[in-house]
Amino acid sequence: MTNHRLPEDLTPADARGCADWFTRYTPFIQAETRRQIAYKRRMWPDVPDGAHAKYTNHTYPHILPDSDWRLNLFAPIAAQAEAYLRAENIEIHSEKANLRSSQFACLNVLFPLRLNLDAARAFLAPCLPGVRRVLSVEFEVTGNDDALAFMGDPPGGKRGANRTSIDAVVEWLNDTHDTPQTKPHCTFIEWKYTEEGFGSCGGYASKGNPNPRVCETLDPLKNPVASCYLASGASSRVRRNYWKHTPPTWLTALAGATGCPFRGPLYQLWRQRLLADHFASTGRYSSVNLVAVHWSANASLADVPPALRGAAQPKETVGQLWNRATGGFTELPIEALLRAYDDAPTSQLSEWREYVRERYGV
Structure with a gap:
């Protein structure tokens, strides 16, 4: 040892x-x-x-020792949060005992707000323009079977594992006079704590990929499906439909990249945006957008890797590059959300607010 x-x-x-x-x-x-x-x-x-x-x-x-992983959750909601994860068949990540777990940081901050939607409205106001009422907060959302078929993600996955999972999804209203026919807005939240970047493509580094060099030379404007390992159909795990649903305008905006523009930090954002577009296509929502919440001091999240610099403008961050290419993407520091909450706090969550301050420094 x-x-x-x-x-x-x-x-x-x-x-x-x-x-x-x-x-x-x-x-x-x-x-x-x-x-x-x-x-x-x-x-x-x-x-x-x-x-x-x-x-x-x-x-x-x-x-923590693996047997003590529940200590990693805010004590007043620990039992409810675990029951929710198990009832919804959500994967509890293998790093559950790691005090730097991003999944648990997300739960510790947002799950108490799931139980107090008025407080959720105050906290989330900076990323929900004109929000009047929060309807729900759900975690590790993947969508239904239609979403799985749309994405082409592996059939053996589940919420939180081996599927395009959204850390938190908020449904909300901003209409002054809503009716039963009023469609809610839907906001996808990608939660980042100590990750050094947005998730990169596992297919690029996969042992099953017979030639990763192809990823480094792939031209996204010239039939990328024919070259992409994840779209190869070599097994049920690599029948992804991501390229099929990607608008040409996105690829044109990223054409200056060296090789596949999605093998690095844009990969996770790509998948999430495609899932957001599928949600929008159902007609259930007035709008669907994606927000990345992170700690303001985590500067490495902004870094544009060498392979993407040809597509980025001077001093552009990864998030700014992605928003310019696709639209509908926002980044917000968690500090901005907590400032909004602190302007309209509730005594019911005073213990939670002190916990977040002590545990996560914000």
């Missing part, structure tokens, strides 16, 4: 490299890792360090 520690906590008996895991992080991730370690030590001083979900012979000070 390798017990990884913070650099200042190393002892002479520790193996060399036990702090390398920490020093290679960005400054923001280092700061949040320290925050979670301090929180763990303050709240549960007798709870030992837990093992990494994938590398089980390595322990880390910001991870």
